[in-house]
Amino acid sequence: xxxxxxxxxxxxxxxxxxxxGPFRAxxxxxxxxxxxxxxxxxxESGSGKSVAMLAVMGLLPWTATVTADRLAFDGHDMLALxxxxxxxxxxRDLAMIFQEPMSSLNPCFTVGFQIGEALKTHLGLDxxxxxxxxxxxxxxxxxxxxxxxxxAFPHQLSGGMSQRVMIAMALACRPKLIIADEPTTAxxxxxxxxxxxxxxxxxxxxxxxxxxxxxxxxxxxxxxxRVCVHYAGQQVEMQETAGLFRDPHHPYTAALLAALPxxxxxRILPSIPGVVPGLxxxxxxxxxxxxxxxxxxxxxxxxxxxxxPELGLALCHTPLVGGVPQRRTQAA
Amino acid sequence: xxRFVLRRVALxxxxxxALMFVTFIAVRLVPGDPIEVRTGERGIxxxxxxxxxxxxxxxxPMWEQFLHYANGLAHGDFGVSIVTKTPVLQxxxxxxxxxxxxxxxxxxxxxxxxxxxxxxxxVKRGGLLDHAVxxxxxxxxxxxxxxxxxxxxxxxxxxxxxxPVSGRVDLINYYFEPVTGFMLIDSLLSDQEGAxxxxxxxxxxxxxxxxTIPLAVIARMTRSSMLEVLSExxxxxxxxxxxxxxxxxGLHALRNALIPVVTVIGLQTGTLLAxxxxxxxxxxxxxxxxxxxxxxxxxxxxALQGGIMLISGIVILVxxxxxxxxxxxNPRIRHG
Numbered sequence: 057x058x059x060x061x062x063x064x065x066x067x068x069x070x071x072x073x074x075x076x077g078p079f080r081a082x083x084x085x086x087x088x089x090x091x092x093x094x095x096x097x098x099x100e101s102g103s104g105k106s107v108a109m110l111a112v113m114g115l116l117p118w119t120a121t122v123t124a125d126r127l128a129f130d131g132h133d134m135l136a137l138x139x140x141x142x143x144x145x146x147x148r149d150l151a152m153i154f155q156e157p158m159s160s161l162n163p164c165f166t167v168g169f170q171i172g173e174a175l176k177t178h179l180g181l182d183x184x185x186x187x188x189x190x191x192x193x194x195x196x197x198x199x200x201x202x203x204x205x206x207x208a209f210p211h212q213l214s215g216g217m218s219q220r221v222m223i224a225m226a227l228a229c230r231p232k233l234i235i236a237d238e239p240t241t242a243x244x245x246x247x248x249x250x251x252x253x254x255x256x257x258x259x260x261x262x263x264x265x266x267x268x269x270x271x272x273x274x275x276x277x278x279x280x281x282r283v284c285v286h287y288a289g290q291q292v293e294m295q296e297t298a299g300l301f302r303d304p305h306h307p308y309t310a311a312l313l314a315a316l317p318x319x320x321x322x323r324i325l326p327s328i329p330g331v332v333p334g335l336x337x338x339x340x341x342x343x344x345x346x347x348x349x350x351x352x353x354x355x356x357x358x359x360x361x362x363x364x365p366e367l368g369l370a371l372c373h374t375p376l377v378g379g380v381p382q383r384r385t386q387a388a
Numbered sequence: 389x390x391r392f393v394l395r396r397v398a399l400x401x402x403x404x405x406a407l408m409f410v411t412f413i414a415v416r417l418v419p420g421d422p423i424e425v426r427t428g429e430r431g432i433x434x435x436x437x438x439x440x441x442x443x444x445x446x447x448x449p450m451w452e453q454f455l456h457y458a459n460g461l462a463h464g465d466f467g468v469s470i471v472t473k474t475p476v477l478q479x480x481x482x483x484x485x486x487x488x489x490x491x492x493x494x495x496x497x498x499x500x501x502x503x504x505x506x507x508x509x510x511v512k513r514g515g516l517l518d519h520a521v522x523x524x525x526x527x528x529x530x531x532x533x534x535x536x537x538x539x540x541x542x543x544x545x546x547x548x549x550x551x552p553v554s555g556r557v558d559l560i561n562y563y564f565e566p567v568t569g570f571m572l573i574d575s576l577l578s579d580q581e582g583a584x585x586x587x588x589x590x591x592x593x594x595x596x597x598x599x600t601i602p603l604a605v606i607a608r609m610t611r612s613s614m615l616e617v618l619s620e621x622x623x624x625x626x627x628x629x630x631x632x633x634x635x636x637x638g639l640h641a642l643r644n645a646l647i648p649v650v651t652v653i654g655l656q657t658g659t660l661l662a663x664x665x666x667x668x669x670x671x672x673x674x675x676x677x678x679x680x681x682x683x684x685x686x687x688x689x690x691a692l693q694g695g696i697m698l699i700s701g702i703v704i705l706v707x708x709x710x711x712x713x714x715x716x717x718n719p720r721i722r723h724g
Contacts, residue, residue: 115627139633147630154621154628162622163720164643174629209719225629 061088062233062265063112066126070104070111073119079335081107081120083289086369091232092263094256096276096297098312099286102332105269106155108286109235113152114142130232148178151226153255155238157218161210167194167221168206174228193224197254216247220254227258233265240275252279273316277301285309288332288343295368305368305375307348342373350374350381389715396711400704404697408461411696412454415689421446422470422687444470457693466697467690471683476694480676484698485569486556487668487675491660493591494599499653502603506610507645511637513615521607529604533663537597537670544593551593554672558586598667602656609652613645620644647718654710658703 070082082104089095097105111122112134127134130149134142146152154160162170171193172186181189187206194202197220210218219239226234236255240248256279259266268280276283276297283300285293285308293306304310311328313319320326330347333339342360345351352373360373367375367382374381423432423440441447445456460467466476509521545553552558556571564578572591575583617623618641626640665677672678676695683691715721 113628115624143630143632145630147628152628154625156621159621160625162626162640162644164718165640173626173631177629177631211720222625225625 060131061090062093062130063087063089063267064126064128065108065112066124068108068111068122068124068127070107070116070123071121073121074335076335078121081289082111085284085286085289085291086294087267087284087291089233089265089267091265092259093282094259094266094268094280095282095284096268096270096280097284097286098270098273098276100271100332102288103286104289105286106237107289109152109237109267109269113146113150113235114139115146115152144178147174148229149232151229151231151234153219153222153226153234153236153239156242157222158210158215158242160222161213161218163210165209166206167208167210167213171206171221171225171228174225178229189228190224193227194221196227196258197221197224198250199224215243216251219243219247219251223251223255223258227262230262231264233267234259235267235269237269238271239268240270240272273312274318285312288338290343290371291369292344292371293368300368303376303378305363305370305377306344306372307350307376307381308344309368309370310376310379311347311349342371350376392715393708393712396708400708403704404700407700408458408693408697409454411693412457415687415692416450418684418687420687422689425685425687461697466694469683469691470688471686471691476690477698479679479691480695480698482569483674483676483679485566486571486673487661487664487677489570489572490591490594490598490667490673490675491657491664493595494597494660494663495602495653495656497595497599498602498606498656502606503610503642503646503649506607506649507614507637507642509607509611510614510618518611522611525604525607527604528600529608531600533597533601533666534670536600537593537667540593540597541670552586552590556587556590556673557583558590562586594667594671594673597670598660598663601659601663602653605652605656605659606649609649610645613648614641617641617645643717647714650710650713650717654707654713657706661699661703 065087068085071078071080171190175181191202342355345355363370509518562583571587575587626636668677
């Protein structure tokens with residue numbers, strides 16, 4: 057049982073029905089997260105990071121079609137569960153924290169009510185027990201005067217406070233896995249570090265698995281044990297954090313790292329030219345090929361294969377080793 | 389809170405002054421005065437006409453009549469009906485419970501059906517139910533009250549014989565003195581078997597006729613408001629907690645969606661009272677509406693003026709109450 061990961065995803069794809077035909081937002085993503093592990097998913101906006109995790113939660117709108125070879129959480133096949141069975145798991149064993157704390161709390165209900173809801177639904181606590189637990193949770197996430205805050209409405213809280221409340225809500229039923237979708241993006245820079253520290257501390261203290269979706273490489277370096285890099289809905293690389301920063305195997309990862317200000321050596325900060333391909337201009341071969349420095353003719357026409365774990369599962373014809381493209385031994 | 393209420397009340401004063409002026413003029417713009425209307429084609433001796441006009445103060449200059457009227461209103465005096473010689477306020481208060489009973493039933497019908505239907509349409513957006521609800525709502529909104537009332541009478545009363553055609557209760561079988569003025573309550577108090585059921589039956593058609601337009605407006609408003617709210621982040625948060633769809637939609641989404649709907653319900657009181665004038669006429673419902681129409685025919689200036697002022701006062705009061713309800717639903721205003 058110890059070897060079975062808490063969350064196990066194989067070949068997850070999500071496509072949305074649009075007026076211009078289906079749009080594939082997530083394309084063949086694999087991910088394993090064990091108990092107590094912190095895995096980061098990085099990628100730029102629109103790379104399908106959030107959509108993939110919303111698919112795990114079952115929170116996508118009806119226009120989305122989710123397919124996967126495996127989508128298992130804690131021994132449950134999340135795709136086969138009935139909505140009622142899924143609702144017994146999400147919010148209890150599997151919780152999510154969202155990007156916009158200010159709009160993620162319901163403006164019409166008090167903080168205490170919103171924290172207490174999950175406690176009532178999943179654990180059946182009575183009013184007094186809910187109050188005690190809510191105060192305990194608010195104290196745990198570092199909110200001063202928790203007794204008074206229970207009666208506060210969301211509009212009376214700052215962004216940082218709101219996100220602390222969201223974290224308290226996620227922790228309420230002592231989940232096994234928390235998915236945090238860019239939890240600090242909408243916050244002031246000074247608050248970002250506090251919230252992140254809080255999340256990581258809680259994750260470590262409670263032995264919770266944490267999937268941290270972010271586009272901040274600095275955050276990744278400081279916190280995560282393992283990193284997935286997403287590009288245009290595809291998972292292009294997955295490595296241990298130290299290895300990824302030392303020796304990125306996918307050219308996109310390498311370009312991302314080179315664009316970090318603290319790593320730049322020259323006067324001009326390197327950037328990745330071009331934009332993520334949209335629905336209309338999807339390349340035939342490797343999706344990154346139009347922007348890749350190392351792209352060859354084969355990259356532009358043939359979809360790249362998945363490399364082995366020694367090369368970070370890089371989705372590339374010519375994965376990098378020490379920054380140098382490797383000619384892959386042709387299989388056929 | 390008290391300051392908020394006082395400020396709102398103060399803001400309505402100019403409205404009342406303007407209203408007083410407009411009704412005073414409008415009533416007198418109708419050709420014929422109370423005396424001429426009453427004498428009709430028989431004619432009347434010019435001296436007698438002048439004397440009667442003098443008695444009613446109609447021979448004075450217009451501005452003097454207006455000042456006299458305004459002075460009376462300022463002291464809470466709505467004048468005396470020319471026809472019945474009873475004070476306007478007293479007549480109004482006697483008849484108003486009938487109108488209130490009808491309007492309340494119509495409003496309850498509109499809210500009780502309009503909000504759930506609007507919510508369902510929003511949840512099943514784009515589906516058959518949604519299209520059906522919106523088509524029916526549009527039809528209901530565009531239906532002239534007169535025609536709709538007659539259609540229902542023809543079908544329900546004449547053809548099916550299910551409901552009575554007019555009145556508030558079966559007067560041949562039941563008679564009792566009014567206590568509250570509300571027929572539903574009075575019939576219960578009277579202890580006469582079947583009286584309550586008779587009152588309910590009499591209420592059905594007028595309530596449907598009067599409630600149709602508010603129902604359509606409330607259903608459409610609820611739907612569009614719900615559609616907006618359902619895509620909000622906090623609805624996703626509620627789902628992420630594993631709450632039942634009923635709780636997510638009926639509590640988290642609806643509470644927020646209701647804020648604009650409550651405003652619309654308040655605005656519908658004007659529609660209701662205006663519609664009551666027509667509905668009461670169709671169903672011979674002895675309320676304010678019927679009284680006002682009769683007062684127009686008689687050119688009963690004090691009754692008309694007073695009636696319109698009182699109805700406007702009620703509409704303004706209801707909207708004030710709606711603003712207060714708004715505060716109760718929306719904490720952002722309460723603590724603003």
